[in-house]
Amino acid sequence: MGILDKLKISKEETDKKVETKPVVKKTKTTDKVKTVPKTVLAKKVKDSRLYNRVLVKPLVTEKSASQEGVNKYSFIVSVKANKGEIKRSVFEAYGVKPINVRTMNVEGKKKRYGKYQGSRNAYKKAIVTMPKGKSINIHEGV
Numbered sequence: 001m002g003i004l005d006k007l008k009i010s011k012e013e014t015d016k017k018v019e020t021k022p023v024v025k026k027t028k029t030t031d032k033v034k035t036v037p038k039t040v041l042a043k044k045v046k047d048s049r050l051y052n053r054v055l056v057k058p059l060v061t062e063k064s065a066s067q068e069g070v071n072k073y074s075f076i077v078s079v080k081a082n083k084g085e086i087k088r089s090v091f092e093a094y095g096v097k098p099i100n101v102r103t104m105n106v107e108g109k110k111k112r113y114g115k116y117q118g119s120r121n122a123y124k125k126a127i128v129t130m131p132k133g134k135s136i137n138i139h140e141g142v
Contacts, residue, residue, distance in 0.1 A: 051089035054081045058138035059125060071130040073138060077103070079124045086126050094136040100129040 058064075059074035067074065077086055083101045091097045104127075108120040130136065 049092070050085065051093035054078050054085050054089040055093060056123075060139065067127070068135075071132065071135065073128050073130065073136060075126045075128065075138075077124050077126045079105070079122070081124065081126075083126075086128070090128055090136075096130055096134045096136055098128045099131055102127045102129075 054077055056076045056078060059076050061074070064074035075086075075090075081089075083103060086101050086103070087098050090101075104125050106123050106125050108122040110117065110119050112118075
């Protein structure tokens with residue numbers, strides 16, 4: 001048994017937690033109650049901070065500023081994010097659960113610089129609808 005195997009075993013032992021709870025096991029022939037130790041893996045609580053990966057930045061334009069009057073906020077989000085992740089990340093970041101999320105993929109514009117042709121980056125835009133009476137402040141750091 002090598003040193004690495006000992007480390008592996010000790011790490012597994014620290015992850016497991018042994019609890020003794022009365023587990024009722026009745027058989028048809030006898031009505032005995034046995035207490036069996038139940039091993040439960042300790043849950044590792046991870047600090048996900050989903051909104052750091054999903055929400056890139058709030059979209060601050062004239063149109064998005066006018067939509068804030070009807071509780072609709074615009075964000076630039078990760079291209080791989082889906083609507084459920086966007087909804088959860090807005091709730092984690094601002095503490096308000098959104099009603100609806102609409103997403104759209106915005107293609108980068110083609111631009112020319114002299115004889116060279118290039119394009120801007122494509123991105124994903126999300127429009128989040130908040131419930132009536134609830135608002136968030138996305139202009140804090142702007």
